[in-house]
Amino acid sequence: MELTQELSRPWFRSRSWFDWVYAVLLIAGAVYGLRTYAAYMDGYERVILMAAAVVFIVLGWQWQPMRNLVVGVSVLALLAIGAYGGELGRADKAFLLKYFLSSQTAILWMCTLFFAATVCYWWSIVHTREGSVHFAGQVATGLTWAAVVMGTAGMLARWYESYLVGTDVGHIPVSNLYEVFVLFCLITALFYLYYEEKHRAKSMGAFVLLVISAAVCFLLWYTFDRGAHEIQPLVPALQSWWMKIHVPANFIGYGCFALAAMLAFAYVVKGDHRPAWALGGLAGIAVLFFVLPMLLGKGGPSRFWLTFFVVLVVIVGAISAMRPFVAARLPSLQLLDEVMYKSIAVGFGFFTVATILGALWAAEAWGTYWQWDPKETWALIVWLNYAAWLHMRMVAGLRGPVLAWWAFIGLIVTTFAFLGVNIFLSGLHSYGQL
């Protein structure tokens, strides 16, 4: 009987001492925050703070690396706060801030590290021999983790900086297109790292990091060309606790869909037996749609986006041309299919929640839970698209390249919903203008 109990030990009893220390630290931090800043939060925000602590405890317990991330990022954020000492101007004077931990620097580090990780993943694909992972693959994973750490620390520093601008300006950095793009990179990378570890399949990273790199390109352009990284105060409609849950939930959805789309691309490369030129052509068209919003944005095609487009076409072309080589190094079709499905399932769940949260918020801010605003409608279109996808798979039992192509095309619908709508259509939900 002892053996029976041993084999089915309850989940929370199999926690290590580090798990408990981690949990206590998180709770203590949340309680400290609650006690110190209670006056600045309403009831909902206090609940969100405590719930966030619980969520991160559970995440950390479920997936060990999450603990290290939370602890590491907290340390960096506290270091940054200490270095600021309540004075925004120190960002230019203190070495630690200027070159590492101030929000912009940290986010630029994140961008660089993501690019480096992309290169390393491809390096590792090229050098992978049967059965063994090339050293570059280990480096790539490390770089991706480093990028996530820097990006998250940068976001936290940005949160703090916004309060240094003015106590009435301070807010969680998920309020405009720039901030959510950073969030998108982080969430996509985290989900990818989870699946990579779970399935020990590094070669997926070469594909997933491509979409993250594209987002990073957008971020850099948005920073250097548009100066969009300036912290802006919140307009009245955004001053609500709903923002803290609606936006992150939404970007879990977007991130998962993007992840799934890239795995779908990998699936197509491995599993679709069309000739290389047809494959490249189809992917090229999809890629064109992906960058179209940027190409057609205000002021016509810029040199930056034309270059971006050319590079993308070259990458897609190279992958199509070297298909057998790449395909041999990708994980099995079954694995790609499963991770793609799981990613869409997670994304769909969170996207549903996010859309509903958005409706609840809209009811409070605009007076109606649903008024067919372009953003709302496009969220519905994205939802319908993936609902149809899931029906295809779960009920009609469809598998294979068709479903993969669909998931890949889904990225275009998703991109339009979260970028194109801001560029081409106007409405109430226009918080990120290009």
Place this chain on the structure above:
Amino acid sequence: MRFAISLLTIIAIASMLGTVLKQNEPYSSYLNQFGPFWFPLFERLGLFSVYNASWFLLILAFLVMSTSVCIWRNSPKMLREMRAYRDDVREQALRNFSHRDEWQSSTPAAALVERTSAYLHGQRFAVRARTGETGTLIAAKAGGTRRLGYILAHAGIVVICVGGLLDSELSLRLKLALGEKTLLRGNVSRDAIPPQGRLDTDNWSFRGNMLVAEGGSSDIAVLTLADGVLIQDLPFAIELKRFLIEHYSTGQPKLFASEVTVRDKQTGHTFDHRIEVNHPLIYRGVAVYQASFDDGGTKLNLRATDLHRGGLNPLLLEGRVGESLKIRYLNTEYAVEFSGFRPFNIENMSNASGESDAPAPSPSILERLGNEMGAGARPDRAKNLRNVGPSFQYKLRDPAGQAREYTNYMLPVQIDGRWYFVSGMRETPNEPFRYLRLPLDEDTTFDGFLELRAVMLDRESFAAIGQRFAAGASTDSAMTQGTRDRLEETVKRVLDTFNVRGMRSVAEFLEKAVPEAERDKAADIYLRLLQGAAWEAWQIGREQAGKPRLEPSVERARFVQDALNAISDSFMYGVPLYVQLLTYDEVKASVFQLTRSPGRNIVYLGCLALVLGIFAMLYIRERRVWAFVRNDGTMLVAMASNRRTIDLDREFAQHQAGLRTLAGAPASQ
């Protein structure tokens, strides 16, 4: 199934339509956009209000029906499956499972049954054992709630659609179609609203707007539908005491709030409340939201000054935003329609000249990188934002109905170190304002310009200007009488030309009269002649006002040039009347959105069901384990799941190892 997928796709495409074409705009703008041929067609197709169009509602009805049929057909089966242990599986069937294992152990069968059941129970399986002739079959199941998820998610969709329907415009449109109500079109005075255009307070679902000015009160909401409106009576009246706007230092809005007094019309109960964005008031089933704000009839005290010499003395006017008044200028009656007022304007003055900066050497990539490193906000690099004070907008409409729109700043604006009154004008709402800058003289008064322009535009004075100019030019050089006369004539001719349409007519004259090769030089000479003439005109004007003559200086020469530009631009200004705001008394208005949505909680309930359903359906895996313990101590274990995934492989391997250990059998190879 194909039907459901097609339906989802069709709804997605139909929804796209409505985002491409802007919905619920005034019909007149659609008519402008599409012309008389397409407009009626599009209107018939309901493209201006896609989401209320009958064909769209029909598709949704199909969705509800097909989903309901799905639930109806599948639920009983699902519930049965969920409860069933499937303990009637034959041994032979178990052998066909892809996840199965078989082993022999020395442990007695009874102990095996007991241990296996306990193990599976500990792994959170529901377990049932059935003993037959040859042995005992232990059937275990977990994750059956997944099937409930299916029912919940699909029921959620139906509930959401039904709730949404309750809140839609459908009931109103039905009443309109039945002729029970009729839309009001055009301007209807408040007292003359026919009962067909009014909705009672007991109307159970509506969404409308209300505009209340500060100090005013209202007890109706206006519902906009297609090309008309309906009036909704409310069970209470809202009086707006004060509307508050606060701004951040960057000029972005920070707070919109209305301080209101609500009076219940039935009970007479009154109370104060503050309505903010994100903090609506809910009273008697009606939710009142802060939607927008407007001007509630700000009182404007104005002075109209003739920029030319049409004989209009400075005229004092009293206006109100939203109202209009008549003004006569050169025997024509114009309507001045005051359309807006802004108490302040935050402008970016870092480059107010409107010209591009001198091209700075473009920074290297490293420098740019260095610039972008650091915090996400740069107080030291803040833009040069400045509040340039109040402004107001009006339209000047001629008897033919043509109107130009103006926006005038109350206070002088400093541009490049000099002060101007600034007035913007445009002929159509689509074009940007073109700005007229009226310079202030060195005493920062408007008089200098008025004195200058009075003489400059007076044909009677041209001779005198010419004389003085010629005299001034000949003091230090020996100039013959003939030359002086010619100079005088030239000045008069330039002034005559300038008097038609300013610099533009001078340029046209040069184009006609001077060969291209010499045009630049001639233009230069003419410009200097004009500047000189304007200077003399100013001095004559000062003399007429009893002021002393001024000594020329660089500053004054600039003023003269500014005045010259302003007079020249005033020819393009429409009626040359500059309306200056002297004082104002601001009255703001608040725009509320009022809704009564009985379907809201139903929709929320549906949403909850949908979320629970989706999470159950997508994240709970249904697993079944069978363990057949034969009386002789051999054991057959099989496992199945609703999806054959890698997770199943793993879990099976785990249970296989666990059960083998319990049975005392060697680990599998």
